[in-house]
Amino acid sequence: MSERLTGAPGRSTLSLHKLGVFCGLAAALWLGTAEAPTKLVNAGFSPFLISMGMVMGAFVARWTVPTLLKGTGFLFQDLRAKPHLIVWALLAGMLWAIANTLTIFAVRNVGLAIAFPLWNTNSLVGLFWGWLLFKELRGSGIKGWSKVLGGAAAILGGAAVLAVATARQSDAPGKATIGIVAALGAGVLLGTMYIPYRKAYISGMNPLSFVTIFTFGELGTILTVGAIFFGGFGNVVAELHRARPMLFWPFLGGFCWVIGDLFQNFAAKYIGIGRGIPLSNTNQLWGLAWGALVFSELSGLTLSGKLLIFAGSGIMIAGAVSISMAAPAEAEMANWKQAMDRECDRYGLDPQQVKAVVDGDDPLAGQPHARRWWEVLIVCVAVGIFVWLGLGTQSQHLSVSMPWMIVLVLATIVPLGVCGTLLWRRTRFS
């Protein structure tokens, strides 16, 4: 495992396990924060429309962030070297879009409180696929299994306790069976979505390239589903036009979501899906922090409710700590390598180069890539879209706690800088 403890010459010597854990926690923070802007949307819009706005914001951000960080030259070079993975990146985007629509059905029918922990089972599904298809956790021994499986179970249990504590805040109309089936279905789809993630990273693909393609599957599917639901593409456009005054907020949520998802992808790359996904699933804590501290959503909560929230949060944090301490042993690393070798044999990849990329030392990452004129255009268009949406946004008359908002914004941005710097110093974003 020694090769995973040190980077290339001139790079940070941070272990990849620690880096992956930091990425998983940063992912949770940003995925949780992504919920905050959507809370600023007044009632009267379909949750599906808000979700579609988030996907469109994510589409804009997914092209912009990788372009800013690595440039299109690097991304195209990476994709040309592993063209077969385009299929899996599109597939992952499609899985996410269907899963996300199912979560809307779940929330409508059983409320967020019951639906959230049910679709959070995706971490257990991901853990299962990681074990079955990518040999994750094999050879880790009882201690390793206990830490990871126990940690994942604790995070799921903590989510359930938090859900019970906040249950009265959610309206849970009938049709419970539909809601539960939809939530469990979303959990299976989201958990399965991590198969393409892991496959891409043990094949040496850069997470930034992966998410750039992912977004086409995601946007194409959500627009198709939208056209089916609203009775034609023209109706989708009309609904989006009607929602114009509030679209900035889901777009901003989509932007935050992309940052979180990028960290989640790096976590999946460096510590596997069995460990990375449960860690990023602690996002419920941050969503709760925004709701409780900034939007005063839990102001009327009883003492027992508050105690339940503390207990649920504590259980979730304990689960995250347990997984953080479960660094893979030598025997498990040998199994990870077997999974990597399978991809190299099957798709004719260079094992030495793939190993270097998997270890965070992509030889291409250190090379300068010429910047293209269209990269400036991409960034300008993205910024222009956000400014245009921002200018047309109507003020949302919601009471927010500014001091807490400043604290949470800082608590979100500082880890972005810290984790981004760690990723750059150790891997050059490879």
Added chain:
Amino acid sequence: MKRSTLIAILSDVHLWVPVAVLILGTILLMTLR
């Protein structure tokens, strides 16, 4: 894309597991709708 790569993709269990789940998920979504 080379023919051998295409065959490798189409015979890969890593493809068919997510595809099967995607089909089932889409059927579920359309049923619930």
